[in-house]
Amino acid sequence: MRVGRGARFGKSQTFAALAVPNFRMYVTGAFVSNIGTWIQRVAQDWLVLQLSGGSAMAVGITTALQFLPALLLSPFGGLLADRVNKRKLLIFTQSWMALSALGLGALTVAGVAETMHVYLFAFVFGIGAALDAPARQSFVSEVAGTEHLTNAIGLNSSSFNAARLIGPGIAGLIMASAGVGWAILTNAVSYLAFLLALVLLNRSQLSPSEPVARAKGQLREGFSYVLHRADLVIALGVAFAVGTFGMNFQMTNALMVRGEFHMGAQAYGLLGSIMGIGSLLGALIAARRGKVPSLRFVVSSAIVVGVIITASGFAPNYIWYAISLPITGLVVLLxxxxxxxxxxxxxxxxxxxRVMALYMTVLMGGTPIGAPLLGWLAEIFGARASLIGGGLLQLLVIAAVVLAVRRRAAAADQPTPSVAEELEEIDVVELNSSASTPAAPPAANPPAPPRRAPVTTR
Structure with missing residues (x-):
């Protein structure tokens, strides 16, 4: 008897979630779309460098404008994701971003694009992304089901980072052979794959969460839920540090290639693919996890990210810099x-x-702060300063978040063990100083998360 494709996938812990037909379709469409996203990310930054005469600040402003809506709109996007049908919301947001890419690509191919056009379309694209991200993150559980959720999250990251491996290299080839505009138009077309997957999903096999009825104060409830969970405060603080100062690789790679190594578009695109090797490996390692990682692992790995990014700023030439990128990609992804x-x-x-909206807000919403700041450092001190300064600032923010949580716990008369013990035990410590303060929305008080053993990696 022939073994079905889903059954074969189900035997592998790494690919267990692919046994779910809906998830297979979803992740395939997302993979094609993500390739297009990485093509545009590379092409857009290179376009700004061309139009602005090599201005690092212009690249930083473009990145900031693209991620500014995440800071402003992601909480609203998370509330929408809790209230409405996530599949229909994703169809709307994906169509919005496809049209944005089409507009910028058409202007560029026509030869009339200017720096201000890129700024405008980056902001418009960012609006769609801000509303899309919370729904896309939380929709994974509905497509894959709770049984395979941990594996599905890892495979979803694998899809994104496999695209990172492929997309920048394709971008370099398209830009070198046909021009930047055609690379951006490629992204517009790639959204059709994800839209088709969303339309073809078997809706009877989805596992939707109960929609939240419209009521006043629901955004505030989401913030309150997080603020009364010390473990979430630390996890979100780590995401903010990495997203703001450690996740500007499209900008820093462009600055290093053009300003430090004096090379062209193909060399720039190649760096993205090289980094994607480490990111894909990290995603596959994450997908094999049988248990949820501990908070201590989250913080420790973020510290390693800061150290590696700082060290990569001292790379003496293009080869050594390229060698550092897979390591960076691996640790960032983990x-x-x-x-x-x-x-x-x-x-x-x-x-x-709403919680995942806050996660995406701090992960991407800090970019409007970090990107211009790192671009300014590059303008004043050279391209290397964007990496060295970014890595050091990331370490500083992580330390500040952990210390702030410990002090608040101490002010609430909670025990304050050593840092290692604190990070292991903090997930059961509430930050409310009064037992009468609710730690969750009125609808349901969540149970304290279970004790988790630390997860180690080689």
Missing amino acids: TLTAANMYIQTSVDPQVRG
């Missing part, structure tokens, strides 16, 4: 996937959309 898994599996389903 850190962010661990934080994502930890948060998604320890929150009440009724607030998952």
Whole structure:
């Protein structure tokens, strides 16, 4: 008897979630779309460098404008994800981003694009992304089901980072042979794959969470839920540090290639693919996890990210810099996937959309702060300063978040053990100083997350 494709997938712990037909379709469509996203990310930064005469500040402003809506709109996007049908919301947001890419690509191919056009379309694209991200993150549990959720999160990251491996290299080839505009138009077309997958999903096999009825104060409830969970405060603080100062690789790679190594578009695109090797490996390692990673692992791996990014700023030439990128990609992916898994599996389903919106807000919403700041450092001190300064600032923010949580716990008369013990035990410590203060939305008080053994990696 022939063994079905889903059965074969189900025997592998790494690919267990692919046994679910809906998830296979979803992740395939997302993979094609993600390739297009990485093509545009590379092409857009290179376009800005061309139009602005090599201005690092212009690249930083473009990145900031693209991620500014995440800071402003992601909480609202999370509330929408909790209230409405996530599949229909994703169809709307994916169509919005496809049209944005089409507009910028058409202007560029026509030869009339200017720096201000890129700024405008980056902001418009960012609006769609801000509303899309919380729904997309929380929709994974509906497509894959709770049984395979941890594995599905890892495979979803694998899809994104496999695309990172492929996309930048394709971008370099398209830009070198046909021009930047055609690379951006490629992204517009790639959205059709994800839209088709969303339309073809078997809706009877989805596992939707109960929609939250419209009521006043629901955004505030999401913030309150997080603020009364010390473990979530630390996990979100780590995501903010990495997202703001450690996740500007498209900008820093462009600055290093053009300003430090004096090379062209193909060399720039190649760096993205090289980094994607480490990111893909990290995603596959994360997908094999049988248990949710500990908070201590999340913080420790983020510290390693800061150290590696700082060290990469001292790379003496293009080869050594390229060698550092797979290591960076590996550790960044392990850190962010661990934080994502930890948060998604320890929150009440009724607030998952709002909590994941806060996660995406701090992960991407800090970019409007970090990108211009790092661009300014590069303008004043050279391209290397964007990496060295970014790594050191990331370490500083992580330390500040952990110390702030410990002090608040101490002010609430909670025990203050050593840092290692604190990070292991903090997930059961509430930050409310009064037992009468609710730690969750009125609908349901979430149980304290279970004790987790630390997860180690080689």
